[in-house]
Amino acid sequence: xxxxxxxxxxxxxxxxxxxxxxxxxxxxxxxxxxxxxxxxxxxxxxxxxxxxxxxxxxxxxxxxxxxxxxxxxxxxxxxxxxxxxxxxxxxxxxxxxxxxxxxxxxxxxxxxxxxxxxxxxxxxxxxxxxxxxxxxxxxxxxxxxxxxxxxxxxxxxxxxxxxxxxxxxxxxxxxxxxxxxxxxxxxxxxxxxxxxxxxxxxxxxxxxxxxxxxxxxxxxxxxxxxxxxxxxxxxxxxxxxxxxxxxxxxxxxxxxxxxxxxxxxxxxxxxxxxxxxxxxxxxxxxxxxxxxxxxxxxxxxxxxxxxxxxxxxxxxxxxxxxxxxxxxxxxxxxxxxxxxxxxxxxxxxxxxxxxxxxxxxxxxxxxxxxxxxxxxxxxxxxxxxxxxxxxxxxxxxxxxxxxxxxxxxxxxxxxxxxxxxxxxxxxxxxxxxxxxxxxxxxxxxxxxxxxxxxxxxxxxxxxxxxxxxxxxxxxxxxx
Amino acid sequence: xxxxxxxxxxxxxxxxxxxxxxxxxxxxxxxxxxxxxxxxxxxxxxxxxxxxxxxxxxxxxxxxxxxxxxxxxxxxxxxxxxxxxxxxxxxxxxxxxxxxxxxxxxxxxxxxxxxxxxxxxxxxxxxxxxxxxxxxxxxxxxxxxxxxxxxxxxxxxxxxxxxxxxxxxxxxxxxxxxxxxxxxxxxxxxxxxxxxxxxxxxxxxxxxxxxxxxxxxxxxxxxxxxxxxxxxxxxxxxxxxxxxxxxxxxxxxxxxxxxxxxxxxxxxxxxxxxxxxxxxxxxxxxxxxxxxxxxxxxxxxxxxxxxxxxxxxxxxxxxxxxxxxxxxxxxxxxxxxxxxxxxxxxxxxxxxxxxxxxxxxxxxxxxxxxxxxxxxxxxxxxxxxxxxxxxxxxxxxxxxxxxxxxxxxxxxxxxxxxxxxxxxxxxxxxxxxxxxxxxxxxxxxxxxxxxxxxxxxxxxxxxxxxxxxxxxxxxxxxx
Numbered sequence: 002x003x004x005x006x007x008x009x010x011x012x013x014x015x016x017x018x019x020x021x022x023x024x025x026x027x028x029x030x031x032x033x034x035x036x037x038x039x040x041x042x043x044x045x046x047x048x049x050x051x052x053x054x055x056x057x058x059x060x061x062x063x064x065x066x067x068x069x070x071x072x073x074x075x076x077x078x079x080x081x082x083x084x085x086x087x088x089x090x091x092x093x094x095x096x097x098x099x100x101x102x103x104x105x106x107x108x109x110x111x112x113x114x115x116x117x118x119x120x121x122x123x124x125x126x127x128x129x130x131x132x133x134x135x136x137x138x139x140x141x142x143x144x145x146x147x148x149x150x151x152x153x154x155x156x157x158x159x160x161x162x163x164x165x166x167x168x169x170x171x172x173x174x175x176x177x178x179x180x181x182x183x184x185x186x187x188x189x190x191x192x193x194x195x196x197x198x199x200x201x202x203x204x205x206x207x208x209x210x211x212x213x214x215x216x217x218x219x220x221x222x223x224x225x226x227x228x229x230x231x232x233x234x235x236x237x238x239x240x241x242x243x244x245x246x247x248x249x250x251x252x253x254x255x256x257x258x259x260x261x262x263x264x265x266x267x268x269x270x271x272x273x274x275x276x277x278x279x280x281x282x283x284x285x286x287x288x289x290x291x292x293x294x295x296x297x298x299x300x301x302x303x304x305x306x307x308x309x310x311x312x313x314x315x316x317x318x319x320x321x322x323x324x325x326x327x328x329x330x331x332x333x334x335x336x337x338x339x340x341x342x343x344x345x346x347x348x349x350x351x352x353x354x355x356x357x358x359x360x361x362x363x364x365x366x367x368x369x370x371x372x373x374x375x376x377x378x379x380x381x382x383x384x385x386x387x388x389x390x391x392x393x394x395x396x397x398x399x400x401x402x403x404x405x406x407x408x409x410x411x412x413x414x415x416x417x418x419x420x421x422x423x424x425x426x427x428x429x430x431x432x433x434x435x436x437x438x439x440x441x442x443x444x445x446x447x448x449x450x451x452x453x454x455x456x457x458x459x460x461x462x463x464x465x466x467x468x469x470x471x472x473x474x475x476x477x478x479x480x
Numbered sequence: 481x482x483x484x485x486x487x488x489x490x491x492x493x494x495x496x497x498x499x500x501x502x503x504x505x506x507x508x509x510x511x512x513x514x515x516x517x518x519x520x521x522x523x524x525x526x527x528x529x530x531x532x533x534x535x536x537x538x539x540x541x542x543x544x545x546x547x548x549x550x551x552x553x554x555x556x557x558x559x560x561x562x563x564x565x566x567x568x569x570x571x572x573x574x575x576x577x578x579x580x581x582x583x584x585x586x587x588x589x590x591x592x593x594x595x596x597x598x599x600x601x602x603x604x605x606x607x608x609x610x611x612x613x614x615x616x617x618x619x620x621x622x623x624x625x626x627x628x629x630x631x632x633x634x635x636x637x638x639x640x641x642x643x644x645x646x647x648x649x650x651x652x653x654x655x656x657x658x659x660x661x662x663x664x665x666x667x668x669x670x671x672x673x674x675x676x677x678x679x680x681x682x683x684x685x686x687x688x689x690x691x692x693x694x695x696x697x698x699x700x701x702x703x704x705x706x707x708x709x710x711x712x713x714x715x716x717x718x719x720x721x722x723x724x725x726x727x728x729x730x731x732x733x734x735x736x737x738x739x740x741x742x743x744x745x746x747x748x749x750x751x752x753x754x755x756x757x758x759x760x761x762x763x764x765x766x767x768x769x770x771x772x773x774x775x776x777x778x779x780x781x782x783x784x785x786x787x788x789x790x791x792x793x794x795x796x797x798x799x800x801x802x803x804x805x806x807x808x809x810x811x812x813x814x815x816x817x818x819x820x821x822x823x824x825x826x827x828x829x830x831x832x833x834x835x836x837x838x839x840x841x842x843x844x845x846x847x848x849x850x851x852x853x854x855x856x857x858x859x860x861x862x863x864x865x866x867x868x869x870x871x872x873x874x875x876x877x878x879x880x881x882x883x884x885x886x887x888x889x890x891x892x893x894x895x896x897x898x899x900x901x902x903x904x905x906x907x908x909x910x911x912x913x914x915x916x917x918x919x920x921x922x923x924x925x926x927x928x929x930x931x932x933x934x935x936x937x938x939x940x941x942x943x944x945x946x947x948x949x950x951x952x953x954x955x956x957x958x959x
Contacts, residue, residue: 063586064624064627064628064826064828065586065628066581066582066585066586066628067582067584067585067586067610067612068609068610070582070584071582072579072580072581072582072625072628072629073579073580073581074579074629075577075578075579075634075636078577078578078579078580079578081580082578093863093864093893094888094891094892094893094894095888095893095894095895096863096865096893096894096895097863098554098557098862098863099554099557099558099561099862100551100552100553100554100557101551101552101557101560102545102551102552103545103546103549103550103551104583104614104641104643105546105549106545106546107542107544107545107546123604123605123607124604124605124607125602125603125604125605125614126602126603126604126605126606127605128602128603128645130547131546131547133546135583135604145543146551148543149543149544149545149551150551150553155554157554162583164583166607277878278881281878281881281882281885282881282885283885347543349543383577383578384572384575384576384577385572386575399756399760402757402760402761403760406760406761406762409573409574412573413573414572414573414574414575415573415574415575416574416575
């Protein structure tokens with residue numbers, strides 16, 4: 002009990018989830034909006050239903066991306082690269098290895114792994130050959146990979162897109178905390194309260210909605226749709242609405258009903274151990290035990306958790322007019338849990354490989370990062386170009402090409418305008434627009450003197466630098 | 481004529497092409513082979529048809545990836561990351577911006593862009609809503625993106641997977657060269673030789689096979705399947721089998737037939753200009769003008785090119801038994817060209833955005849890099865872990881957790897075994913296996929003295945380091 006048992010295969014993944022609705026079009030705040038100007042506008046006007054497509058009257062087709070998907074423009078891409086690099090650094094700091102799997106799997110590989118969510122899987126058309134589906138998450142392909150390669154110990158990460166025919170969520174988030182529960186505890190409580198075994202999964206699916214809709218609605222759904230008696234549901238409500246720190250676990254350990262359920266007590270003991278480890282790692286204050294956390298997917302067998310972003314205090318409440326539920330502004334940005342039986346489902350001898358992992362839903366983090374960048378009005382550079390090779394005089398195209406070749410060979414990030422005789426003003430404006438800090442200017446005089454005029458775009462200072470010192474000077478100024 | 485005209489939208493892309501056959505299973509050398517041990521075996525035995533899947537007798541399903549696809553294991557992933565980072569650095573050195581587009585597009589977006597290759601497009605099943613297809617390349621989605629966002633000037637790169645229901649090629653390559661031709665020159669020559677206008681595209685498709693099958697076969701296909709007279713085909717053969725440097729261009733300029741064709745002469749003039757630029761860039765010796773280069777895709781309008789890896793001299797010829805053609809060992813690893821009309825196809829007013837670009841077929845480069853790594857027997861590290869936190873004594877799990885938390889907080893890449901009481905030998909063996917250079921050992925004595933025993937895995941030297949100096953010492957030794 003004193004070790005994190007069975008942590009033999011752990012994983013971190015970044016899902017770039019594309020939640021896509023098959024019938025309605027409710028784009029996320031950044032839905033299919035192609036560039037930051039448009040994003041700003043959409044944010045200002047709360048114009049979240051405006052489709053970012055244009056009907057081509059003449060050619061009679063819609064110029065758009067598929068519903069629920071969007072292009073990533075260079076500004077968003079720059080933010081994306083930064084966020085990915087932070088996450089990747091964290092994975093590597095903890096000794097994780099990367100893997101990759103195909104975007105689609107055999108349909109049967111995905112069958113029977115996702116419960117009610119299975120209807121959201123994208124199938125490929127039968128064009129002869131195998132029946133294929135786009136991956137719905139990275140966990141099932143990972144389990145297939147472990148079974149196929151008979152791997153029992155690995156710490157892996159994977160950064161890949163997954164595909165779901167779902168309605169996109171939206172939300173704005175700040176600071177975050179984590180929720181933890183254990184499937185065994187939940188099932189133990191369900192048993193304790195008198196929910197029949199064969200209804201555990203379907204009732205869990207309803208419980209999973211508790212972060213989105215009110216308890217009253219959850220209660221009604223359990224009674225009316227899941228056919229539970231009001232007494233059972235109310236007893237259940239007393240437990241699954243609990244959340245808090247170590248005290249909640251202690252409270253349950255002493256509960257006359259729960260303490261008689263072996264499965265629940267096992268879970269509580271493991272959660273208390275987990276809490277002691279969280280204290281060592283210095284993150285116990287970031288974690289709440291939430292008895293109402295259920296997670297929809299079928300394959301979890303033990304501890305389950307979600308990382309949730311809380312709305313910052315300056316953030317206005319944003320409750321949709323027609324709904325008083327607590328949906329707006331909150332959302333999970335990472336989630337996961339233990340799935341000890343999934344690999345065994347792919348193994349011919351049913352050998353178990355216990356696994357635990359977390360997936361980061363990167364799109365929500367990105368939309369927050371993008372909003373932040375917009376708010377601060379900071380100009381995001383989408384290139385890393387250090388210097389523009391320019392000329393004030395005509396007929397210097399080939400000289401510019403010669404100089405830029407030398408710069409590129411030395412690893413300097415350099416650009417030049419492709420025009421034959423661009424005006425000096427156009428060249429300087431290009432630098433200001435794209436954030437290039439330096440201009441290397443050549444002309445008749447400079448060539449004769451064996452120098453390059455190096456201009457600082459911000460201060461407008463110009464200095465003649467001997468050609469042989471140019472690379473060193475650019476490196477010095479841009480390091 | 482003295483500028484690279486119309487280079488207003490240029491692009492570089494990395495395609496991670498999945499060429500997949502709908503009916504036959506001919507995996508590439510690295511096809512679906514899951515790890516490097518198996519790869520080595522497959523290479524040694526030329527066992528390229530062995531399917532890397534296992535039939536699960538008991539559960540009655542195939543444990544495999546879809547045909548023509550493969551997982552990427554941590555070793556391959558490490559090589560992949562290195563290759564990507566080299567390419568990305570090159571994109572950024574030239575001032576390119578990144579974008580991303582969805583993995584699927586509206587089916588109609590892809591319709592009519594690929595000629596005969598269209599049959600290789602993957603369609604998604606109709607599950608209600610829009611008709612979707614997986615992207616076949618990155619060029620058509622890029623053109624759609626430009627038209628949708630009314631962008632006329634961009635240097636973009638994109639690193640993404642594309643999907644083709646094709647037979648995977650195979651081959652081993654070394655040093656490479658580039659071929660250049662111009663669609664206008666090719667079409668000019670076709671016209672000059674008497675090929676009717678309406679056969680230009682279909683004849684180009686046959687010419688495109690000249691790097692894979694012999695001239696005799698190409699000739700026969702033109703006569704028997706494309707219905708050209710032997711005289712026309714033989715005249716054509718004199719031209720399209722030409723290749724070489726500037727001299728070839730001069731030769732054609734002086735050719736009595738070609739010099740009368742305006743389109744061909746325009747192309748020749750542009751190619752000569754291109755050659756002068758290649759000289760300035762110092763790469764003219766890497767480029768051959770190849771009059772037989774046609775490229776299959778419909779959308780090219782001007783210059784077209786391929787980068788081809790040549791077999792190294794030490795490489796054995798590897799001609800399939802049943803084919804004396806020149807297929808084996810050669811292959812294109814990058815290709816592209818000018819497509820001035822594609823964006824206009826998406827624009828309501830037909831506004832043209834001239835584009836030129838290149839796609840790198842990264843899978844072949846990777847298979848070569850992987851082979852190279854195998855050959856040199858070099859151990860590829862799949863993690864970057866600097867130090868393993870270990871203990872020689874039992875009951876130090878929590879102390880190890882405390883120490884590793886401190887290391888992680890300082891940005892040190894650290895691991896520990898998750899077992900409660902691992903043996904010191906297991907911990908040292910783990911370091912040797914995974915290439916971790918340092919071990920930080922704690923026990924009763926070390927805790928009492930406020931030190932950590934730092935062990936160099938290679939030399940086996942051990943030094944006691946005061947706990948407050950540990951981070952600096954690890955950074956010093958692993959920088």
